[in-house]
Amino acid sequence: MSTIRARNVNHPEHRENLKSDKYQIIREAMLTALSTSSWMPFSELEDKVRDHLQRQAVPKSLFPKPGSVRWYCKAVQLDLEARGEIERQPKKSPLRLRKCADS
Numbered sequence: 001m002s003t004i005r006a007r008n009v010n011h012p013e014h015r016e017n018l019k020s021d022k023y024q025i026i027r028e029a030m031l032t033a034l035s036t037s038s039w040m041p042f043s044e045l046e047d048k049v050r051d052h053l054q055r056q057a058v059p060k061s062l063f064p065k066p067g068s069v070r071w072y073c074k075a076v077q078l079d080l081e082a083r084g085e086i087e088r089q090p091k092k093s094p095l096r097l098r099k100c101a102d103s
Helices: 020-033 042-055 068-082
Strands: 003-006 016-019 086-088 096-099
Touching (some): 003 068, 016 020, 016 068, 020 042, 020 068, 042 068, 042 096
Antiparallel strands (some): 003 016
């Protein structure tokens, strides 16, 4: 099974090996949910990813453990930020994200 060496915007020297099929599914769901014009709280984004997985009939066996969707959402979010595909709203809590205008 192929892997992606995901980046981490908070720790540029760190790389996380993610299964590429799971990475692509979560990435697609996140980029579909986010817009370039408005900020979305991470918790809402996670819910939208779960809804996307359900609509796309992604087998539950792909993310079998409780918390595995959340973990992949966080890992992919950090990677997409590091690649400049999404951005976080500065100095706001809770974390809010949007798609970068040129992605």
